[in-house]
Amino acid sequence: xxxxxxxxxxxxxxxxxxxxxxxxxxxxxxxxxxxxxxxxxxxxxxxxxxxxxxxxxxxxxxxxxxxxxxxxxxxxxxxxxxxxxxxxxxxxxxxxxxxxxxxxxxxxxxxxxxxxxxxxxxxxxxxxxxxxxxxxxxxxxxxxxxxxxxxxxxxxxxxxxxxxxxxxxxxxxxxxxxxxxxxxxxxxxxxxxxxxxxxxxxxxxxxxxxxxxxxxxxxxxxxxxxxxxxxxxxxxxxxxxxxxxxxxxxxxxxxxxxxxxxxxxxxxxxxxxxxxxxxxxxxxxxxxxxxxxxxxxxxxxx
Numbered sequence: 001x002x003x004x005x006x007x008x009x010x011x012x013x014x015x016x017x018x019x020x021x022x023x024x025x026x027x028x029x030x031x032x033x034x035x036x037x038x039x040x041x042x043x044x045x046x047x048x049x050x051x052x053x054x055x056x057x058x059x060x061x062x063x064x065x066x067x068x069x070x071x072x073x074x075x076x077x078x079x080x081x082x083x084x085x086x087x088x089x090x091x092x093x094x095x096x097x098x099x100x101x102x103x104x105x106x107x108x109x110x111x112x113x114x115x116x117x118x119x120x121x122x123x124x125x126x127x128x129x130x131x132x133x134x135x136x137x138x139x140x141x142x143x144x145x146x147x148x149x150x151x152x153x154x155x156x157x158x159x160x161x162x163x164x165x166x167x168x169x170x171x172x173x174x175x176x177x178x179x180x181x182x183x184x185x186x187x188x189x190x191x192x193x194x195x196x197x198x199x200x201x202x203x204x205x206x207x208x209x210x211x212x213x214x215x216x217x218x219x220x221x222x223x224x225x226x227x228x229x230x231x232x233x234x235x236x237x238x239x240x241x242x243x244x245x246x247x248x249x250x251x252x253x254x255x256x257x258x259x260x261x262x263x264x265x266x267x268x269x270x271x272x273x274x275x276x277x278x279x280x281x282x283x284x285x286x287x288x289x290x291x292x293x294x295x296x297x298x299x300x301x302x
Contacts, residue, residue, distance in 0.1 A: 003037070003048065004036065004040065005037050007048070007090075008030060008033060008034070008037075010090070011083060011087075012026060012030060014086060015029060020179045021178075022177070028075070029079050029082070032075070032080075033080075033083055036056075036080065039062060040055060048093050049093055049094065051093075053097050053100060053101065055097075056101050057101070059080075060101075063076060077101055081098045081099070081101055084098035084099070085098070112243035112245075113243070113249065113253040114249065114253040118239060119148060119250075119253055122239055122242075123141075123145060123189065125235045126144050126145070126235055127141055129141070133200070133201070135201035135202070135218075138193075138196060138200065138201035139223070142190075142193040142194045142197035143157060143215055143228055143231065144232060145189055145194070146172070146193070146194060147228075147232075147251070147254075149185075149186035149187050149189065150172055150184040151250075151255050151258070151272055152172070152184055152251070153251060154228050154246075154247035156174040157174075157215070157247075158215065158222065158224055158225055160174065161211075161213060162198070162212050163212060167194060167198075171185050171186070172184050174273070176273040177275075182270070182273050184271055184273075185271070197215075202216060205218065205220050207219070209221055210222070229246055233245070252283070255280070265277060265280055268280055268283065
């Protein structure tokens with residue numbers, strides 16, 4: 001007999017070592033499975049071998065009834081399928097009861113993006129804020145220029161080391177989801193901001209704890225995602241009527257502006273590090289929506 005909680009440490013090891021999943025992803029998996037374990041115990045199901053498909057469906061239904069979004073329920077369904085497939089291979093259960101577990105379709109929200117002129121204004125605000133040569137503000141400008149120029153994720157940005165950036169070529173080597181490495185380009189404004197940060201500001205923050213980290217906080221440690229979000233939020237507060245609220249909005253904006261500027265979908269997929277082209281295609285809908293809005297505003301027969 002095996003209870004779900006009893007095999008979680010082995011499943012966690014499988015995710016971390018064999019699958020190479022990020023700490024954030026592992027925490028999400030384990031949180032979902034602990035929720036399932038609590039639900040099953042409440043239903044009187046203590047042994048994994050006694051779990052049936054209706055039990056899993058009831059668990060997903062209870063999540064929706066408690067206000068979970070369709071995307072969250074869909075993720076939990078995927079977690080259950082992954083876990084029971086692994087449990088079957090390891091001999092913890094004789095049947096993969098989750099193989100036929102369906103989930104509601106994900107909510108199809110189009111990403112919110114800045115207009116190109118808003119993006120230019122945001123970068124202008126970052127430049128003005130750094131005029132006092134405060135090292136952190138110089139850093140903030142370099143971080144935001146690089147985020148928008150490269151469309152990288154905020155976690156990829158904070159994980160960069162100094163040697164990951166080639167200012168002469170204008171590329172950054174990033175470690176993306178699933179520990180997949182890719183090289184992303186960036187333009188002259190980002191290169192200039194990075195060069196200024198590296199030559200004039202970063203040296204004043206370096207401590208023995210800094211290591212090779214590209215971006216540092218005031219105490220010399222590697223910058224974290226919270227600091228990036230705070231820097232962006234402060235600048236966005238001076239930009240009226242913007243729909244973007246966080247770093248991922250800059251990623252969405254960069255992808256949309258690339259497509260609007262004539263980049264093909266495959267190129268944008270490579271820049272973003274998407275495993276599937278279908279994930280990238282959402283940005284074509286954003287561009288079409290903008291095109292339609294411009295047409296309806298400008299054409300006399302719209």
